[in-house]
Amino acid sequence: MTYEAVVPPSTEEKTTPELLPSRARFAPDQPVAVEVRTDTAPDVATVWHLGECIREVPVTTPGDVVLGALPPGGYGVEVVTGSRVLRTAVEVSSEPATSLRYGFVASYSPRRETDAVADNIRRLHLTGVQFYDWAYRHADLLGGGEDYRDALGQPIALGTVRNLVAVCHAAGAAAYGYAAVYAVGPDEWPGWEHLALLRPEGAPYGLGDFLFLLDPAAPSWLAHFIDDLQRAVDEVGFDGFHLDQYGYPKRAVRPDGATVDVAESFAAMIEQVREALPDARLVFNNVNDFPTWRTAHAPQDALYIEVWAPHLTLDHLAGVVRRARAEAEGKPVVIAAYQHVYDSAPAGPSDLATAYTMATLFSHGATHLLAGEADRILVDPYYVRNHRAAASTMALLKRWYDFLVEHVELLMPAELVDVTGSYASEYNDDCDVTYAVTPVTDTATPGGVWRRVVQAGDSLVVHLVNLTGQHDTLWDAPRETPAGTGTGSLRVRRTGPHLPQVRVADPDRSARLVDVPVRADGDHAVAELPAPHIWQLVLINPSPSAKATT
Known part of the structure; x- marks a missing residue:
């Protein structure tokens, strides 16, 4: 199946396939609902939380689908319609002021x-x-x-x-x-x-x-x-x-x-x-x-x-x-x-x-x-x-x-901590990413991959912004299509005998977190990362049972 980059319907055309949440944000006591807009019979709605499938709800007709109450957090929702997967997301939050979109x-x-x-x-x-x-x-x-x-x-x-x-x-x-x-x-x-x-x-x-x-x-x-x-x-x-x-x-x-x-x-x-x-x-x-x-x-x-x-x-x-x-x-x-x-x-x-x-x-x-x-x-x-x-x-x-x-x-949580300077580079040797020919940089540098490491509870989050093919880093100027970096090698220090769990997501290539293979290398674990398009998010849980909570 392929994920559709669905164009929202115009005011003239209301039947373009689309999946919308019923609200911009849900309180924990509100049943989460989404609206399926499609002319094709839908099959099932799947709810994902940080790469884990946590719920499946049968869907037989277009229209509103009630997914039930969910704990606070962010979720991806997918609805299968034939060979197409429509996507949206929902946030459940007890405090309306914790995030302002x-x-x-x-x-x-x-x-x-x-x-x-x-x-x-x-x-x-x-x-x-x-x-x-x-x-x-x-x-x-x-x-x-x-x-x-x-x-x-x-x-x-x-x-x-x-x-x-x-x-x-x-x-x-x-x-x-x-x-x-x-x-x-x-x-x-x-x-x-x-x-x-x-x-x-x-x-x-x-x-x-x-x-x-x-x-x-x-x-x-x-x-x-x-x-x-x-x-x-x-x-x-x-x-x-x-x-x-x-x-x-x-x-x-x-x-x-x-x-x-x-x-x-x-x-x-x-x-x-x-x-x-x-x-x-x-x-x-x-x-x-x-x-x-x-x-x-x-x-x-x-x-x-x-x-x-x-x-x-x-x-x-x-x-x-x-x-x-x-x-x-x-x-x-x-x-x-x-x-x-x-x-x-x-x-x-x-x-x-x-x-x-x-x-x-x-x-x-x-x-x-x-x-x-x-x-x-x-x-x-x-x-x-x-x-x-x-x-x-x-x-x-x-x-x-x-x-x-x-x-x-x-x-978004205020408790997240930038640990790049403490974890990355050869001196620290705790968590870093390398590419065969593309440099990895601590600042936004044309021609490189801008890397940042953040601690989220017991987990680490690595942000990789691909600036290959760019002649400068102005944010309000036309940009070139980024060049390919090739696969990346993530090297992270292990905590105990277990291998960490590594998941990767990209808003343009892989909308939800998916696992990548991890192998042991002495005190470290090594994972091969797919090439980023513009921004890649890597979630590292120190063991499969660890949770990225703040």
């Missing part, structure tokens, strides 16, 4: 269709959806009534916003309303200019002549801002808010002569919003890593970073994630890395760029804000200016988001 919506015209948005939330397992530019004005969120045009002229129907909130809830996702924390438009500015953040020559900082910036922690502004947020919860139904800023200024003077440390003002703002809205989910945008070191410790639900220059390479992305996870206090980390490459290059090279971005983020324990609406991806910080994804891009996203969810226990 973030998407977006940015269109709220009257009577817009929402079914395809619901499908995409389920398809990509999005646990949070940002409602970008839903409000009437930045400093007056609900001042436009039921139907209005936003500050840039886009038509908004609050009825549509509410419908999309309901769509998120039905699909198991939280709805985050966008709110800029210190931006005021020209019409509202006269009432707030006494709190302006001023340039050295005395003019207010702003975004062109479209918005002006003020001290986000000023008491009168915070009272107004928090009241607007509370009304949005009450009148629209949001679960929380995406709190945005623009990355500047870092320090500024107000008209009253007070010097504002903007990082401290952001932290104070988050604290006061949390105090006033204790049940709301809050995500603050640390633009270009500012000021992650401060807001990471504020009472919010995720650590979100929007990256720009000088964070241009895969190594830069990895460094941003490492710093964030070190400060995050267990919060999930989300990186907004907009793939502008789709505006200037065909889908094929651009899809490869996206795959390398995801490989870097996922393997380092972060998720990627990229996809949303029904079939759109972000290529611009103004989300309304998004990109309609090609079929190849949507198929890529489905494979890779399924892979992320199925292996979430090996990728």
Whole structure:
């Protein structure tokens, strides 16, 4: 049998074979269910957990299939239909805030269709959806009534916003309303200019002549801002808010002569919003890593970073994630890395760029804000200016988001520890991978395989990112199809007399973990690994009875 890289159905064609979870995330007491969409009679649904088949459920007709309750974790689900295997994944989690797979919506015209948005939330397992530019004005969120045009002229129907909130809830996702924390438009500015953040020559900082910036922690502004947020919860139904800023200024003077440390003002703002809205989910945008070191410790639900220059390479992305996870206090980390490459290059090279971005983020324990609406991806910080994804891009996203969810226990927990420097290389001689002619590197290096070793409970996870055929490691540039590395040789020190169990997975080649043969070599065990395509995940259990739990 072959695994199908199934292209999601368009709004015109609803019968393309596909397997979807009924929700983006399940609680432990919720029966897990999937929806089989096919014109071919299905046979059996199989549930896999880290390479182990744990359940088989007969399926006789297309439609909803109840798989029953499952313990917390990530699972792959396969349904056989003739010679085809349809795949999806499900996550069972007792805490909705332990992982944030973030998407977006940015269109709220009257009577817009929402079914395809619901499908995409389920398809990509999005646990949070940002409602970008839903409000009437930045400093007056609900001042436009039921139907209005936003500050840039886009038509908004609050009825549509509410419908999309309901769509998120039905699909198991939280709805985050966008709110800029210190931006005021020209019409509202006269009432707030006494709190302006001023340039050295005395003019207010702003975004062109479209918005002006003020001290986000000023008491009168915070009272107004928090009241607007509370009304949005009450009148629209949001679960929380995406709190945005623009990355500047870092320090500024107000008209009253007070010097504002903007990082401290952001932290104070988050604290006061949390105090006033204790049940709301809050995500603050640390633009270009500012000021992650401060807001990471504020009472919010995720650590979100929007990256720009000088964070241009895969190594830069990895460094941003490492710093964030070190400060995050267990919060999930989300990186907004907009793939502008789709505006200037065909889908094929651009899809490869996206795959390398995801490989870097996922393997380092972060998720990627990229996809949303029904079939759109972000290529611009103004989300309304998004990109309609090609079929190849949507198929890529489905494979890779399924892979992320199925292996979430090996990728996202805060307890995972990077042990590369302690285990790999000749001096340590505990765990490493070699290829006949392809170098293995500790950093993202063109022409090599980027190797990382992570401890997950009693097990080890080795990440192998294949950078052969690349002339640089920019994450937002067209990429070449990676060259073949040949098979790899994994050498790992044995613990006791037993041989370790070695399993390998790859989002493009082998969606679930499969065993590879292992042989003894003195104090070590050696396993032959298949050649990686872009990203290969290797799970090493010290003995067949060991579990990769954190």
